[in-house]
Amino acid sequence: MPRYFIDIHDGATHVRDTVGFDLPDPDAARAKLVQIMRRVAEGFDPANDRHDYLGVVRDDARRVVFRSHLSLDIEAVGAP
Numbered sequence: 001m002p003r004y005f006i007d008i009h010d011g012a013t014h015v016r017d018t019v020g021f022d023l024p025d026p027d028a029a030r031a032k033l034v035q036i037m038r039r040v041a042e043g044f045d046p047a048n049d050r051h052d053y054l055g056v057v058r059d060d061a062r063r064v065v066f067r068s069h070l071s072l073d074i075e076a077v078g079a080p
Contacts, residue, residue, distance in 0.1 A: 004029040004065070005058040006036055010051075017058075029057050030066050037070050049074045 001024060005017040023029050037055050044051050055068040 002029075003060050004032070005062070006033055007056045007058065008036070008040065009054045009056070026059075026065055029059075033057050033066055033068055037068050041070060041072070044072055 001022045003020040004023050005020040006029075007017050008015045021029070021032055023032060033055050037053065040053050040055075051070075051072040053070040055066075055070070056064055057066040059065050
């Protein structure tokens with residue numbers, strides 16, 4: 001079974017996956033990336049007005065298979 005590695009970067013910190021996931025195909029790797037990015041979004045701090053994350057899936061040969069960008073930007077509009 002192929003192994004895929006999912007790295008996460010928030011603009012300041014790069015978490016490189018050195019263990020990986022045994023997944024049957026690229027579609028399963030894509031689904032795993034979506035699942036991880038969903039968990040990242042659930043952990044957003046509501047006190048911060050901006051969050052940006054990049055997720056990258058690499059294959060056994062360390063080639064990039066997928067990229068995902070997750071962003072939240074909260075801007076006040078109008079009078080308080």
